[in-house]
Amino acid sequence: MAEAGIRLAPVPFDPWAELAALQSALAPAVGASAIFLGTARADAADPAEPDGPRLTALELEHYPGMTERELQRIATMAAAAHDLLAARIVHRVGRVAPGEPIVLVAALATRRAAAFSACRQMIEALKYEAPFWKRECFSDGSARWVEANTPAAADGAAIPGADPAASTGLPG
């Protein structure tokens, strides 16, 4: 039975230490590990004004209880669907500085196809289903909520049914 572990990190975490521990615990059964690391970029507030205000921090809000439950569901489903040796998701909450990790997704398997597919499936599901919200804080003191994650299709991967809004039956 695959280990499907998730964790919310209220302070900066070291993804490489996390991965080294996971990998060494499962070697030499593991043949292929696919890993995604999302990190905070110091983007300009307005891409058209590269010398304008820049991002100084992200504030990551979540839904305590539901967020952990969704992450666990995503990791468990990916581990089962792709016969993983281990699935791991770590996600920051709170205030994140540029350059710091936001999310780590790892899929450890015997073969590469399973590892890649599971890793991609987990990050796409997380982007559209896990209740996190990013607020961007800029160097001029302004702040704004990120309105939506980049659509999966425009981002190169169509994830059918990944948008829970499509099935809520909301009028209009």
Next chain:
Amino acid sequence: MAEAGIRLAPVPFDPWAELAALQSALAPAVGASAIFLGTARADAADPAEPDGPRLTALELEHYPGMTERELQRIATMAAAAHDLLAARIVHRVGRVAPGEPIVLVAALATRRAAAFSACRQMIEALKYEAPFWKRECFSDGSARWVEANTPAAADGAAIPGADPAASTGLPG
């Protein structure tokens, strides 16, 4: 211009130290890092006999000069095609023990679709184009050459034109 770095490692290497250095050098421009790590498994020589002889080592032969050239070509093409901030390939040569890393492929980009596509493209190209050959050594003293890598299609990803044999014009 993206950094496209490759390296042959004659002794065990630490993929996490490698990645930590690469990531911190490029933060906070990087938003998405997709990573593949291939490691040696302690497989049974014969899957039908799980208690029979097991793999004790892999011997990795390469074509000095051509191997580096092919890896560099693969990393450079992926970095250009996906507008990466950095591409990195590290591959072991020589005798590899079960649990040890064989290959590390990393693609650092601003967004996840580019990182994933580039990472997958690099490992698939490497599997079918980079001149490495694996010899498996077993606990009963026997040894055999691995005959071919798992076909990309059977492994979940069709990589058109990835098989150089298809274009050699070899008779028969």
Next chain:
Amino acid sequence: MSVQVRFFASLRELLQCTDAEVPAAAVRTVGDVWHQAVGERAPPGKLLMAVNQQYAGWDDPVADGDEVGFFPPVTGG
């Protein structure tokens, strides 16, 4: 005998609503909970909702003791 209501992120700021409690007897569906908590204000175009921390829909039933969450599209990862 009540239903807990929670709002998150930009929606909480938009509504200037803190978390609320509505009488269970007054609501049958998630939609009812919205209107009890928020008033006649129509929900924003893209609204997600959960009952007991699982995604739900506007017409899903709600019972005494349930927790209903309303929030904008998620933007983690």
Next chain:
Amino acid sequence: MSVQVRFFASLRELLQCTDAEVPAAAVRTVGDVWHQAVGERAPPGKLLMAVNQQYAGWDDPVADGDEVGFFPPVTGG
């Protein structure tokens, strides 16, 4: 005035050939190099080849000073 020939991995063991040198005047193509170095033995079904460390085909031209490599399908990664 010669062409260097290199064999790798299982092919080297199969042929019991070490690296070789063939006279440039005797070869025009990669196929000629094979037969000069190996004799009449037909190449195995899946054979890869390179001229000056770049993938090449059986009928590609070969010139004095070139290096020609023959090897089985690659199995790295």
